[in-house]
Amino acid sequence: MPELPEVETVRDGLARHVLGRAVTDVEVRRAYSVRRHEAGPADLVGRLRGRRLVAAVRRGKFCWLVLGDDTAHTPDETPDDALLVHLGMSGQLLVRGDVTAAQGAQDHPHLRVRLWFDDGGALDFVDQRTFGHLSVQDLVPTPDGAPGGLGSPIAAVPEPVAHIARDLLDPALDRRALVAAVRARRTGLKRALLDQTLVSGIGNIYADEALWRAGLHYARPTAALRRTDVERVLDAAHEVMSQALAQGGTSFDALYVNVNGASGYFDRSLAVYGQEGRPCPRCATPIRRDTFMNRSAAYCPRCQPRPRRPHA
Numbered sequence: 001m002p003e004l005p006e007v008e009t010v011r012d013g014l015a016r017h018v019l020g021r022a023v024t025d026v027e028v029r030r031a032y033s034v035r036r037h038e039a040g041p042a043d044l045v046g047r048l049r050g051r052r053l054v055a056a057v058r059r060g061k062f063c064w065l066v067l068g069d070d071t072a073h074t075p076d077e078t079p080d081d082a083l084l085v086h087l088g089m090s091g092q093l094l095v096r097g098d099v100t101a102a103q104g105a106q107d108h109p110h111l112r113v114r115l116w117f118d119d120g121g122a123l124d125f126v127d128q129r130t131f132g133h134l135s136v137q138d139l140v141p142t143p144d145g146a147p148g149g150l151g152s153p154i155a156a157v158p159e160p161v162a163h164i165a166r167d168l169l170d171p172a173l174d175r176r177a178l179v180a181a182v183r184a185r186r187t188g189l190k191r192a193l194l195d196q197t198l199v200s201g202i203g204n205i206y207a208d209e210a211l212w213r214a215g216l217h218y219a220r221p222t223a224a225l226r227r228t229d230v231e232r233v234l235d236a237a238h239e240v241m242s243q244a245l246a247q248g249g250t251s252f253d254a255l256y257v258n259v260n261g262a263s264g265y266f267d268r269s270l271a272v273y274g275q276e277g278r279p280c281p282r283c284a285t286p287i288r289r290d291t292f293m294n295r296s297a298a299y300c301p302r303c304q305p306r307p308r309r310p311h312a
Contacts, residue, residue, distance in 0.1 A: 002087045004061060004167055004201030005244040010093055011063045011151055014056040017095045018065070018123055022052045025116040033112035033127060036084075036160070037135035047081070047136040048115065054079060059149035060167045060200025062086060064158050067136070084137045084158045085125075091132025096122040135160075146172035167201035168238045169245075179230045182222050189225065190218035190297060193237065202237055206244070208273045208298045210237035212280075217304045218290075218297040224307075243269070272298040 002010075026048045028034055028041040037044040048067070055066035064082040085093065094108070098120040113125040113134055125134055137158035142148050148157035150170060157164075166173040178199055182192050192198055193207045202210070211218055213236035216229060247269075271281050276289040280300040289298045 002061065002089075002091075003203035003206055003241075004169065005206075005241050007061050007063050007087065007201075008058055008150070008169065008245055010087070011056050011058040013095070014053075014063070014065065014093065014123075015151060018053050018117075019056060020052065020054075021121070022118040023048045023050065023115050024118050025049060027114040027116070028112075029114070030112040030130070032130055033125065033132065034134050036086075036133045044134070044136055048083065053083075055152035055154065057082070057149040057151040057154075059157060059161055059170065060164050060196055061203070062149075062158075062161045062164060062200075064137075064149075064161070066139075066152060066154065079139065079154065081136055081138050082158050084135050084160065086133050088127060088129065088131030088133065090129040091125065091127040094124045094126055096124055144172070144174075164196055165198055165200045168199065168234060169201070169241065173199075175231075175234070178234070179227055182230045182234075183225055183227065185222045187222055188218060189216060189220040189222055189233065190292065192222050193233070194293070199234075201241070204295050205270070205273045206237055206241050209240045209271060210234075211304060212272045212298075212300060213240060215303050217306050218292065218299060220307050272300060274298070 026045040028045065031041050034041050034044050050069075051067040052069060053065045054068040057064050057066060062084065063086075064084045066079045066082045068079055085091070087093075108124065108126045110126050110128045111124055112127050112130070115123040117123070125132070137160055139148075139154070139156035140159050140162055142155045142157060145155050147153050147155055148161075149166075181198060185192050185195075185198070187195075190207050190211065193202045193210070194204070208218070210233055214229070214233040216233055220229075222230075272287050275287045276298060277286050279285065280287055280303060283300065283302050285300050285302040287298055288301050289296050291297075
């Protein structure tokens with residue numbers, strides 16, 4: 001599944017290529033891809049038609065396009081809804097040029113939804129495995145009054161995202177409060193990192209990489225961690241995701257692409273994830289992989305010693 005750097009790469013591409021453009025029409029080619037829009041495909045089309053895309057925002061792995069009227073957007077306006085995007089396992093948002101002039105060209109075989117723009121271009125939602133979805137959602141105020149996410153000063157988020165915590169790349173994140181919240185949990189460290197209501201955006205790949213960089217085992221009990229331990233692993237997660245973002249994210253196949261179809265290459269820099277049996281880059285001990293939460297946990301048994309009382 002795409003993680004924070006992949007989604008941020010998409011958000012950045014949307015901010016550069018679609019903001020200010022007005023939606024003239026919408027084609028829903030697969031109703032399942034708009035299943036989270038409870039009023040149905042026709043209502044989604046009606047709520048998007050004639051709207052202008054005024055901001056591209058991200059919190060954790062969620063991304064949304066704030067909707068304005070089909071007029072010049074002014075700072076005094078307060079938008080009240082947004083097109084919420086969840087990429088699922090294989091979702092892509094691809095910006096197209098003048099689609100009208102290229103009607104003879106074959107569409108992507110997994111095209112699910114197309115937004116037509118007033119300049120003849122389009123934004124395609126492509127999703128091979130169909131776990132992703134689009135929906136128009138009302139915006140609700142953020143509890144702390146800070147911007148809802150990276151990409152907009154608006155202190156609001158789509159209603160389904162209201163329970164999602166801020167992520168490590170969010171300027172409004174209260175790091176001190178997060179450290180205290182992690183230490184207050186009675187769980188294993190990797191479970192805490194993956195808890196999107198505690199801190200969002202950290203998935204399996206970057207959790208493993210951050211824990212390796214911090215020298216901490218995934219099963220370390222959070223309640224027994226020192227403040228410096230939590231700060232170290234959060235710093236490591238911020239660092240590894242920032243480095244991945246600089247390279248366009250972690251791309252394992254053609255499914256993970258930005259809005260122009262280019263893949264990321266950070267997978268070549270991974271130290272432990274997907275490296276089972278290979279030597280640890282730090283001490284040369286073979287990397288191990290354990291079953292963890294229906295997924296896996298990769299680690300170095302020497303650099304990341306298992307706690308005496310595992311708390312998986």
